[in-house]
Amino acid sequence: MxxxxxxxxxxxxxxxxxxxxxxxxxxxxxxxxxxxxxxxxxxxxxxxxxxxxxxxxxxxxxxxxxxxxxxxxxxxxxxxxxxxxxxxxxxxxxxxxxxxxxxxxxxxxxxxxxxxxxxxxxxxxxxxxxxxxxxxxxxxxxxxxxxxxxxxxxxxxxxxxxxxxxxxxxxxxxxxxxxxxxxxxxxxxxxxxxxxxxxxxxxxxxxDVYHTDLVSAELCKLMENTYRDVNIALANEFALIGGELGIDITDVIGLANNHPRVDILRPGIGVGGHCLPIDPWFLNEVDPEHTNLITTARRINDMMPEVTARRIRHALSAYDSPHILALGAAYKPDTQDQRESPASDIVAELQLDGYDIGHRDRHVDGMEYDDLRTLVDELDPDALVQLVCHSETNEELVALSDELERDDVLVLRPGAGNPLHPESNV
Ligand SMILES: NC(=O)c1ccc[n+]([C@@H]2O[C@H](COP(=O)([O-])OP(=O)(O)OC[C@H]3O[C@@H](n4cnc5c(N)ncnc54)[C@H](O)[C@@H]3O)[C@@H](O)[C@H]2O)c1
Incomplete structure (x- = not known):
């Protein structure tokens, strides 16, 4: 050869x-x-x-x-x-x-x-x-x-x-x-x-293949991920403002994105994965003087797991030592990739507070479960918190919603009128 x-x-x-x-x-x-x-x-x-x-x-x-x-x-x-x-x-x-x-x-x-x-x-x-x-x-x-x-x-x-x-x-x-x-x-x-x-x-x-020089290719990749990270940070700030105003920001972002030159990404519980939380810092390394916006955005996104944990605490404030079932440990829906996962940061933060949490993810080795009904029966949680919107988890929760309500399980899911932000799709 x-x-x-x-x-x-x-x-x-x-x-x-x-x-x-x-x-x-x-x-x-x-x-x-x-x-x-x-x-x-x-x-x-x-x-x-x-x-x-x-x-x-x-x-x-x-x-x-x-x-x-x-x-x-x-x-x-x-x-x-x-x-x-x-x-x-x-x-x-x-x-x-x-x-x-x-x-x-x-x-x-x-x-x-x-x-x-x-x-x-x-x-x-x-x-x-x-x-x-x-x-x-x-x-x-x-x-x-x-x-x-x-x-x-x-x-x-x-x-x-x-x-x-x-x-x-x-x-x-x-x-x-x-x-x-x-x-x-x-x-x-x-x-x-x-x-x-x-x-x-x-x-x-x-x-298509686009040919360029080495530095432009290095920079191009970092710009792509930084663009998304900054855009998500902006969406997260909008969501925080919406929270103060009592407005569901998903709807408003949808309205704003009707503008032909606006494309706001979705807010979320934080930004995980192997690229977005890391790559913007590479730009900061080569030019710290000109990366103020980039590093501020990074810090906003890094803050979101703490913000989400605070919302969960608030939602559970009426309970005495609640038992929580947290669903989702991957960094985004429909993957088993846990790198830099905000969901895991949220669980760790709540565990530090002393909450009793069962943490499961149907895609992650060692955290799987076969069937949500059986899992709920086994763990008997006061609250079920969905941290990652895996498609199957969404379907299970919709199918079980009446039963969970009857069983008096508080369900916290991303979405309208809910204490968690919509899931970002990074
Ligand atoms: N995962 C993504 O979504 C993604 C997307 C675009 C770019 N990248 C970039 O691609 C690169 C690789 O990322 P990944 O996600 O594949 O990482 P990974 O951890 O999944 O895989 C890297 C592999 O390299 C191996 N390795 C480490 N040092 C080695 C060495 N000296 N010799 C041989 N093998 C070695 C590790 O054992 C590991 O299996 C990173 O720079 C990452 O930023 C990742």
């Missing part, structure tokens, strides 16, 4: 052939790419430091929360073309999709996994390889960290290897659809680097 004789260097005219792809980091982002490429006949090596994950990919025992992705994992083509490993090996292209969290409490980008991933591929690089970073990274990371690491190892970006950054936009829960149909921005060390990296997506991508 990988033949350096048949490859082109980054400075020759033709683009390299990309037959074997090594994906470093096979989590939410790396695995779907590995599956798509393997399905389309590429030889794919998924590399992860998590031995259990590697084993689960190889024996196809992973439990993915999208049926179509699961089917892809179990397909004959994937079985034939994808292998997972705990260490890198040679390939025509390397895709880096490792975590880029924040350090705490400083809220600075922790790029140690990206650096470790680049380090891990260097012994396996040959001239003409593509190195494509998919991880979300602060502006200048490719120029100031990745490119020098490659140069120091004897691989000049743009000459010996094709360096690119193609940030991922897929939404957990809708990955199967979005990885194929979303448009893709690819920033290159040079235009040819960007075009070389585009070959990674050609086998399956149906969206």
């Amino acid at each position: 990988t033949s350096s004789a048949s490859k082109r260097t980054a400075s020759s005219e033709a683009l390299p052939s990309v037959d074997k792809v090594v994906v470093i980091g096979t989590g939410f982002i790396g695995l779907p790419l590995a599956l798509q490429l393997a399905k389309k006949g590429k030889t794919v090596v998924g590399v992860d430091i998590d031995e259990n994950l590697v084993k689960a990919i190889n024996d196809q025992s992973l439990n993915l929360d999208e049926a179509e992705l699961q089917a892809l994992l179990e397909s004959d083509e994937v079985e034939e073309n994808l292998v997972a490993r705990t260490s890198a090996e040679e390939g025509d292209a390397f895709v880096i999709s490792v975590p880029t969290p924040l350090t705490q409490p400083q809220k600075s980008p922790d790029l140690s996994a990206v650096e470790a991933a680049v380090e891990s591929i260097i012994p396996h690089l040959t001239a003409g390889d593509v190195v494509n970073i998919e991880s979300t990274i602060p502006p200048l990371t490719c120029d100031d960290i990745v490119a020098p690491m490659l140069s120091d190892a004897g691989f000049e970006p743009g000459e010996d290897v094709f360096l690119a950054h193609s940030p991922e936009r897929i939404l957990p829960g809708n990955v199967f659809e979005e990885i194929v149909h979303n448009d893709r921005v690819i920033g290159g060390y040079s235009e040819r680097c960007s075009r070389a990296a585009a070959q990674l997506y050609e086998p399956f991508l149906e969206g």
Whole structure:
């Protein structure tokens, strides 16, 4: 597969052939790419430091929360073309999709996994390889960290290897659809680097590809998520104002969005997930002087779990030591992803107050329940608080509403006339 004789260097005219792809980091982002490429006949090596994950990919025992992705994992083509490993090996292209969290409490980008991933591929690089970073990274990371690491190892970006950054936009829960149909921005060390990296997506991508430079691609991803975070913070402030005025803000946002140039997102109990609560801080890191609006919005959204906990406390003030059943631990509806989950922050906050809380989520391992009626009978709560609007939970609560009322269970759900905010769809 990988033949350096048949490859082109980054400075020759033709683009390299990309037959074997090594994906470093096979989590939410790396695995779907590995599956798509393997399905389309590429030889794919998924590399992860998590031995259990590697084993689960190889024996196809992973439990993915999208049926179509699961089917892809179990397909004959994937079985034939994808292998997972705990260490890198040679390939025509390397895709880096490792975590880029924040350090705490400083809220600075922790790029140690990206650096470790680049380090891990260097012994396996040959001239003409593509190195494509998919991880979300602060502006200048490719120029100031990745490119020098490659140069120091004897691989000049743009000459010996094709360096690119193609940030991922897929939404957990809708990955199967979005990885194929979303448009893709690819920033290159040079235009040819960007075009070389585009070959990674050609086998399956149906969206458009936009070529740009490295810093623009880095910035573009952060701007997308920051735009949504700031918009949600604005919606949250509107909801707080609506609360003071006794107005259901969902209706008013709906009215305002009839304006042809207004698109206010929905308020919620907080903003979770691996992107929105983190990425705006990357901009703050590179330019703290010009990120006042961005960091204020971040703080407003971070405050929402506390605001929601206060509303729940208020709603329960007439009860003496109420027993609560809290439904939902994922960061958003219809996913099992719990990262930065505001629902879990709310439960933790109420538990600190001494509330007795049973916390369940039908999508989250270890928190599942089969049937809400049985769960309510078992836990006998005074109040049921819906924190995450999973579709099935919504249906269960509607079906059981009369019975819960008869059983004298106080139900707090997002929505009109209710102490909780509507659920945001981040
Ligand atoms: N999850 C999302 O919705 C999403 C969306 C767009 C972009 N991103 C970005 O994509 C990147 C990856 O996110 P994710 O959600 O896939 O994270 P993840 O935690 O689900 O997966 C990352 C994987 O990388 C592995 N890993 C860590 N260090 C490694 C190393 N040195 N070598 C090999 N494997 C290593 C981890 O074990 C893990 O399995 C992040 O930068 C994130 O911000 C995520």
